[in-house]
Amino acid sequence: MICEKTYVIVPTFNEADNIDDLLTQLLDLTMSLVVIVVDHKSPDGTGSIADRWASRMPDRVDVIHRPEKMGLGTAYIAGFRKGLDELGANCLMTMDADFSHHPRYIPAMTDMSERYDLVIGSRYVAGGGSRNCSWKRVALSKIANTVARTLLGLEARDTTAGFRLYHREVLKSIPLDQIFSSGYSFLVEMLFMCQRRGWRTGEVPIIFEDRRRGKTKISRQEVIKAQYTVLRLFLRRLRGIRPRQASASV
Ligand SMILES: Nc1nc2c(ncn2[C@@H]2O[C@H](COP(=O)(O)OP(=O)(O)O)[C@@H](O)[C@H]2O)c(=O)[nH]1
Numbered sequence: 001m002i003c004e005k006t007y008v009i010v011p012t013f014n015e016a017d018n019i020d021d022l023l024t025q026l027l028d029l030t031m032s033l034v035v036i037v038v039d040h041k042s043p044d045g046t047g048s049i050a051d052r053w054a055s056r057m058p059d060r061v062d063v064i065h066r067p068e069k070m071g072l073g074t075a076y077i078a079g080f081r082k083g084l085d086e087l088g089a090n091c092l093m094t095m096d097a098d099f100s101h102h103p104r105y106i107p108a109m110t111d112m113s114e115r116y117d118l119v120i121g122s123r124y125v126a127g128g129g130s131r132n133c134s135w136k137r138v139a140l141s142k143i144a145n146t147v148a149r150t151l152l153g154l155e156a157r158d159t160t161a162g163f164r165l166y167h168r169e170v171l172k173s174i175p176l177d178q179i180f181s182s183g184y185s186f187l188v189e190m191l192f193m194c195q196r197r198g199w200r201t202g203e204v205p206i207i208f209e210d211r212r213r214g215k216t217k218i219s220r221q222e223v224i225k226a227q228y229t230v231l232r233l234f235l236r237r238l239r240g241i242r243p244r245q246a247s248a249s250v
């Protein structure tokens with residue numbers, strides 16, 4: 001399926017230093033694109049900055065506000081619901097607000113989505129990589145990926161990436177309200193569900209650059225929660241519930 005219009009979901013928590021530049025660059029891309037910012041009441045006013053964009057460009061920027069910080073996974077789900085149910089989106093992307101996921105890769109991802117159901121902006125395929133990242137961050141990511149691929153049998157190389165493009169049918173085939181993870185491990189759980197349903201995944205190489213502005217929101221608690229998620233999904237896999245097939249081919 002060709003993405004005639006792409007809906008980009010950007011979760012934000014304290015991204016006031018990045019959101020203006022990001023929206024400028026996203027809306028400058030020569031493609032039809034709508035941005036859905038999902039802000040969890042950022043104390044630094046990110047939500048109000050996004051609101052100003054939405055009032056100037058109501059056809060191109062939408063903002064969802066939540067009264068408190070509830071985790072990255074819940075922000076994605078709110079964005080998916082808005083895109084699928086209210087805006088009738090066929091192609092939905094997710095990306096970070098901090099330029100680790102650079103808008104310049106979006107055209108390659110939408111091109112690849114003509115052949116795949118789900119496309120990942122990936123650090124771990126030929127041509128991809130990480131730049132300006134601390135060794136701790138690189139190690140955490142590599143370990144998380146190796147563990148997720150080994151224990152869960154995930155085939156994608158970059159299983160923890162938040163830079164993704166999903167076709168509508170993929171998201172519709174997944175019971176979003178049954179996803180247990182509310183934080184970062186939502187990404188691994190989501191990929192697990194996609195693979196079990198037989199959706200085809202493609203990966204576009206990206207160079208992931210660590211954020212220049214603002215702070216990461218990954219906490220030690222998130223890392224522990226992620227370990228729990230992988231263990232839970234591993235047990236589900238061991239119980240041998242057969243993977244479900246894709247409900248429709250894209
Ligand atoms: N709405 C919302 N956004 C979040 C939350 N946690 C993280 N984010 C956003 O999710 C994206 C990824 O977070 P980030 O701290 O950059 O994670 P990292 O790149 O893995 O260090 C960024 O755009 C954050 O602002 C949350 O609880 N709610």
Ligand SMILES: [Mg+2]
Nearest residue numbers: 096098100211
């Ligand atoms: Mg980031």
